[in-house]
Amino acid sequence: MTPGPSTRVAAASDQVSCELDGEAVILHLGEGVYFGLDPVGVHVWSLLEQERSVAELRDAVVAAYEVDAATAEADLIELVEALAARGLVELR
């Protein structure tokens, strides 16, 4: 599934995460694989404690960082795809 602005994103249940040096380290419990997120990714990850659309995430990122909406959305889609490929989020 290719995510778009209306795609809803939720953190998968099969993961745990913690913070390290301002970044997030996520462990997929089934695969035993670690995944790292930069500080912007940490912000997005914290928002995914509840299900949100890509558009909602984009608006939150634009409000928090100096970035235009188009760039933020493109970066978010890339991030969400990477997380989904590793089973760390579910797309609906």
Place this chain on the structure above:
Amino acid sequence: MPSDPDVGPEGRLLLACARAPLHPAPPPPPAAGPLDPVRLLALAERNGLAALLHRFAGPHLPPDVSEPLAAAAARCARAGLAAAGRLRRLAEALGGRGIRMAAYKGPALAMRAYGDVGLRSYADLDLLVAPDDVPAAAAVLEAEGYLPLHRFPPAAEALFRRVDGDYPFRHPATGEVVELHARVSSLRFGADLATPALLGRARPVRLGGGAVPALADDDLFLALALHGSKHRWARLEWLAAAAALAVRAGLSPERMVERGAAVGGRRTVLLALLLFRDALELALPPRVERALAREPGLAPLAAEARGIWFAAAAPDEPTEANLRFNLRLRDGPAERARFALRWLLVPSPEDWAWVRLPAPLAPLYRLVRPLRLALRYGPGRGR
């Protein structure tokens, strides 16, 4: 209120980091002066504070400290995540068999105290189950690949479950240890926290995309106070986590003293609060201050704990020192006599392993224990 005694710049920095989680916006670490990197790293590891030190002071430290510290914090984070994953899996397996459990210490405490499983280092997972559920819970652990470290004669098992109730298991392939507990604290230490009530008050703690049942905040605090005093509060991080839990959960010190008194652990709770005040600079309500003023015997115990944190080396004979410490912590001569008699007469796994008696002779273990202790600890005996 004593401030930091002569603990050196390394000790002052570690105390500042232990206090940091108590504040929503922690102040920057103090200018520590010239640091001994070897001493600082050794003390941080021994006190379980490497991750907190890295989080709150890492960027302010010279590279010869910050680099190995960053590596230690990364190891701690990965271990914390892996432990949280194991806890999720085991909680699910136990729940799937209809076994009520509550996690305490380990990742559950890391979340309650710091909101982050990567900030505590722990060697094992602690799972509390009802005494009647111990055999079924042990079967679940064995199905998960863990092997029990203790094997008991049948006649001894019932006594052990009632008095001590801690069952360590180790995974032979990974070395991971899980401790199954029928009690949060051995009755030998005098305090009696009823497991069914603790399980009834348990509430979920979130671990990533799931949650596991864990002790309620006030029960967890009592369990930590008992555990800390049992081991002379030998790691500063134990105190930091207990204090962070109390602050985050908004626990009332007066109420905690009352709860401690109700289960036979009033001085145990007062000692924890005294250490909060003197080592972590937490202000206490006047009523608790007055109670502390009436307990002059607690100050030397607090000083002994603080002495361990920054000693040049870990204490050599912790068992004997812990026993003396806990004897002094008991409230009055009658309690001390009861404590001593329990230690002298109630058999433990070491006694059952020392000599195997047939089941009908199991009551004789009450005589075996003093004999074994005399041979081990008596005058002129080797250890």
